[in-house]
Amino acid sequence: MAEAGKTGGICVKAQNGLRKREVEKFWRILKEKKEKLEASLSAPMQSAGCHSELCDQADSNRFLEEEVRTRNWNGRELGKVNAAISRIIEGTFNQCIGPDEFHLDNEDCDGRVGINQLEASAIGQLCNHCLAELQERRKSREKKKPVARMFD
Ligand SMILES: [Zn+2]
DSSP: OOOTTTTTTOOOOOBTTBOHHHHHHHHHHHHHHHHHHHHHHHSOOSTTOOOOTTOOHHHHHHHHHHHHHHHHHHHHHHHHHHHHHHHHHHTOTTBOOHHHHSOOOOTTOOSBOOHHHHHHOTTOOSOHHHHHHHHHHHHHHHHHSOOOOOOO
16 A cells, blocks of 8 residues: 555654654544534534524524534634644644643653543643643632533
């Protein structure tokens, strides 16, 4: 099988303990995600034209809200995918971004995102220690916030 062209002309190298083959695999996963997200974000809004008689204004609003939420989420996801792609190009793909991006002062930082985490999500940005630290912080922040009422 021809290797050329697989990564669209970008020279994907082994980096930070990841083999070339592994980096290439994540590159492909990320490119695929990017294409899907871009396609969904550039598609026209579906809900705006809810013409069914069964669809009242409240339903329309709800569908619209749902769609906007999904789009926002996809937009954020696309940002993370793009960031991961840039990190591959820069050769820092599996480098933990905890200290830089989240200003985590974590002595336990591995400096690298584990392969297991990358397998779970190719946009994995944090080592296990920083991830745990961040989750801990979010949890303690949640506690301070009044609990939102989800079911009325
Ligand atoms: Zn870290």
